[in-house]
Amino acid sequence: MFVSEHGHGPDENNLTDVVEFVLLGFQGDPQLRISLFCLLFVLFWLTVCGNLLIITLVSTSKNLHTPMYFFISQLSISDILLPVNIVPNLFYLLLNNGGTITFIGCMTQFLFFASSESFECLLLTVMSYDRYVAICNPLRYSSIMTSGYCVRLAIIFWLFSFFCAFSDTLTISRQKFCGNNIIDHLFCDLLPLREISCSDTFPLKLQMYLLSIPLVIIPSTIIVISYVNIVRAILRIPSNISRQKAFSTCSSHLTVVFIFYLTIFIVYVLPTSGQTSDMNKITSLLYTVFTPLFNPIIYSLRNKDIKKAVQENIQKYV
Template identity: 45%
Template sequence: MNEGNQTAVTEFILLGLWDLPELQGVFFGFFVVLYSITVLGNLIIMVIIKVDPCLHTPMYYFLINLAGLEICYISVTVPQMLANILAERKIISFTACIAQLYFFGSFGSTECFLLAIMAYDRYLAICYPLHYGMLMNARVCTNLIVCSWLGGFSSTLLSILLISRLCFCGPNKIKHYFCDIAPLLRLACSDTSFTETVIFLLASAILLMCCLLTVLSYVKIIATIVRIPSSLGREKAFSTCASHITVVLVYYGTMIFVYVRPTTASAFDFNKVASVLYTMVTPLINPFIYTLRNKDVKRSLRRNADRAVFLLETTVFFGANKTREN
């Protein structure tokens, strides 16, 4: 094909999850509720940890960052999808598509690093309890958080630069609800083999490295828990890790399945549906997992809820008295 006669694509059409026009209203309502619950749930976790001095510990310092990250993560894709459901032309500009892909990849990589750090934190807390305060102090926590965010946003730069330099001359229909790597590469007119190889290697390095660190941390944790003499002590130690293990299994499982293999693999439609797990379901379930399985957070929620009810009742009482006096 003569590249001189090709017209560069300036916008893409996002086809969404399913081509079912009669159900667009149902999909819109469902995803609005899902997005609202996710944002509100994670915001509640952030506020509870911020206002409760009992939760000002390294574990909850990491958790407040994870909650904020989940809000950013889901906000990269879902608002655009909701706008496209209502729009007649479901378009996204080339620049916006590349930007969405960059932030989506960056937040995803940051979450991998953060989950690995959280596993390492639990390893220190359970395996070295007497030295935990010294090993995981405020300075170390801050440095680890900064490194996870910087690592996430820098590790995706090369992939995005390579994708942005590809030639896109048509068609311009992306078979997805956001600009993901695999469906975007399918539309490139130029050779994508080098780009696919680099993306595959980077994704493998990030996911497998973080996953390996997490697995090693929990192998050490389990070995330490087994040696605890009392059953109550073992239960208490395991309860501090159960929520994190659940999130890790869901997140890493779907991410590795979708990304740690060549992008030309089959079962693309199934991958598209599977991506809903880590783009929407994981950010949604995190608040519930960490609150329903965490006694400290549940205790703080009840205490702050009681305080809010008391303040509300006091405000109403004095407001009513003032009204009668007037």
Template identity: 55%
Template structure:
């Protein structure tokens, strides 16, 4: 009996959503459509920015990286969740579980950092317009992008390696739809104090401090906009940052909801539903929010469609001739 208790876990069972069999295929279809829309929407953002020279500015470069982050998150979570919905209990190797946790944390950390530099970009554009081009040029923008990726990948790697030093001896069942930290640590028979302290420290550095920077940036932005004498000028200035503000509110709002929910076993069902907000809903809504509220993206989409139609028409004429 003692030897059974200290058996090292090699396989993980994800319970996912314990939904009635009658709605299984409806849930699968719903999440499949969400995944397809998420990938297509974010790829559209990347394509439009790459296609239109008018969009080769720091704000849209950051936006493409946000789209890449959303694709990474959706691909890390949703395909496996689709499998869980169908089979109810999904078996995955422990290495696969740790890898899923790593890429999940990388994409979330990257999103926090990108939203922060995007808020700084909007602060410079609205509050320091005369110095914007000298401070936020393409060269600086690319450096920021590289730093955010390196920071996200390296810091999360250190944290993940710390987790792998723990001993996981069971049970090997995770009552979630992906390998998150809290349910993962429940499988450990080691002291997890160091991991939890490390998580709290990294959370402060890469979630709370960036969020504080975002808030401070928008306080200055709002004050500056209110000082603009004309109503038209205020609307125009606010329109340049409204999409980003909506994304920030949705993303951090969902994180706050999840962390406010107690992680006791009886709260897992609520926690799973709330986790959908920042793992599934946010990557889906980001391109929708930016596409609907951004005139430059709409204009680039129209130009791309018109050019495609013209080229298709010319090709048909050549083939016909």
């Protein structure tokens, strides 16, 4: 639904104001949509419960009160916020073969989506730095990665992520859509909104490139430099057992980094002109549904401390 100022068609001084958007979601066979709903419903609750388990274990188990596990718990918070923000509305779209979302609701959804993704970029960076200090400078680790320093970093990252997401949201909200309010996507994302805008999108593109410097380029550079130094340090360790132990401390994080940046690359960097809209929607599920589910699985299955904490908590109540 959309209305025009003074009831006239859009021109330079009189552009159409969209008051709600139509999200198409997955169109087509009802049985396929119901099957997808059931699958996503199970994955959604596994994601929420898995990440809540990580947060609970880190907060209650003393052997997990370290910088690395503090950052893992922050990652779990982000991995809960992301699907909670998007998936419930996606359920509605699947059951109703599409649906509407208000303009404010759309902007709010994008704000929290962008905040979660931006925070994860920054958090994965400091987690790589944490592993760098632990392996390359272990004698100074406790004096560098103090609990106060880690908490301050987390607060700064959340605030900066929200500021960047709010800047993007504000710029998008000022775009004019000239009556085109149909979004062929699963949620309010930057690229689908930019595609239906009839305003000059150069300021939006410029802002995206500028914000990618502190959110993508610098973090990915720090991660690469950190792991280059980590690999060099590990290769200098004479003992094979010590070398394997050192590598195991950062293998889970490296796996999470690889999955996160791979999904971001597939969705936002690879050319999508040759892909169908359904293929774009499927790839978007990678980082909104599957990645938040993979993270707790990776850290729980590959981490002895997490397994030990689970066993200790089970013994308390059995």
